[in-house]
Amino acid sequence: MARIWRERFDPERHRDFMTGAQEPGGRPVTGRPPEWVMLVRECGVTLQFISLEQLREARDYFGDPRPMSTRRHNNGLEHYWHFWWERLPKGLVRSSRRRRMTKALERALNRFGAPSRP
Numbered sequence: 001m002a003r004i005w006r007e008r009f010d011p012e013r014h015r016d017f018m019t020g021a022q023e024p025g026g027r028p029v030t031g032r033p034p035e036w037v038m039l040v041r042e043c044g045v046t047l048q049f050i051s052l053e054q055l056r057e058a059r060d061y062f063g064d065p066r067p068m069s070t071r072r073h074n075n076g077l078e079h080y081w082h083f084w085w086e087r088l089p090k091g092l093v094r095s096s097r098r099r100r101m102t103k104a105l106e107r108a109l110n111r112f113g114a115p116s117r118p
Contacts, residue, residue, distance in 0.1 A: 002104035059105035
């Protein structure tokens with residue numbers, strides 16, 4: 001069963017892991033900081049979100065029956081910059097785990113007040 005919770009945003013502990021291509025470890029949150037950080041733990045992986053938009057993006061990614069490849073071609077010069085879906089653990093996008101993640105992310109969206117997909 002997925003664990004879904006939120007924590008008050010703390011700039012010392014919470015980072016933005018999902019905005020653009022970046023190095024592992026996330027980047028500091030820029031702009032107006034969120035009041036809360038949303039966390040979802042399923043399949044042995046904890047995903048952290050600083051906005052409902054990020055949560056929706058992850059739900060849509062895992063809900064796609066043919067998700068994007070976990071690796072994209074680059075010129076070899078930026079080998080340490082990756083998008084969030086490229087840093088997912090191997091096997092997490094297999095059908096059974098993908099379905100579990102989709103359900104967990106959908107429950108998180110419902111819990112945090114975002115409407116479900118039409």
